[in-house]
Amino acid sequence: MCPQLARCHHLPVTVKCRIGIDARDDYEFFREFADAVVAAGIDALIVHARAAILAGLSPKQNREIPPLKHDFVHRLKRERPELTVILNGGLSDGAAVAAHLREGVDGVMLGGPPIIVPYCSPNWSAA
Numbered sequence: 001m002c003p004q005l006a007r008c009h010h011l012p013v014t015v016k017c018r019i020g021i022d023a024r025d026d027y028e029f030f031r032e033f034a035d036a037v038v039a040a041g042i043d044a045l046i047v048h049a050r051a052a053i054l055a056g057l058s059p060k061q062n063r064e065i066p067p068l069k070h071d072f073v074h075r076l077k078r079e080r081p082e083l084t085v086i087l088n089g090g091l092s093d094g095a096a097v098a099a100h101l102r103e104g105v106d107g108v109m110l111g112g113p114p115i116i117v118p119y120c121s122p123n124w125s126a127a
Contacts, residue, residue: 012043016088016109018052019072025051027072034076034083044084046109047073063089063111074103 015037019030034045050066057065068090077085087100088109097108 013041014044014046015042016046016048018048018050019069020051022051022054025066025069027075030072031076031079034080038080038083044086044106045076046086046088047076049073049087049089070100070103073105074100077104077106 017033017037019025037045049068049070049072050062051069053062053066070087070090073085073087077083081104084106086107086109087105088111091097091100091108091110097110100108
């Protein structure tokens with residue numbers, strides 16, 4: 001589907017994913033998925049750094065309970081420097097954002113903090 005989307009318009013094609021699903025949350029599984037979507041022609045990968053647990057957890061619990069594995073995202077970026085990698089998950093303040101950007105990801109995606117505390121990002125100018 002990605003190659004067809006890329007040919008239809010000039011906009012970038014991105015994929016947002018988790019690092020794994022259920023018990024498959026090892027780095028190799030994540031890397032193989034990333035390689036497959038890159039081969040399909042995506043322009044960027046937005047990664048929520050938790051596995052998705054499909055049985056037994058609600059969507060809210062899936063945003064809180066599976067452990068964050070930011071190191072998987074950083075490793076992927078080091079191994080695939082040409083790939084645009086955006087980190088999502090567990091970013092609660094400007095210091096965390098700045099630390100992950102220093103690690104080499106191309107950007108971050110914020111979900112919870114701006115919803116919980118609107119206008120929190122102006123205080124993150126150091127990031």
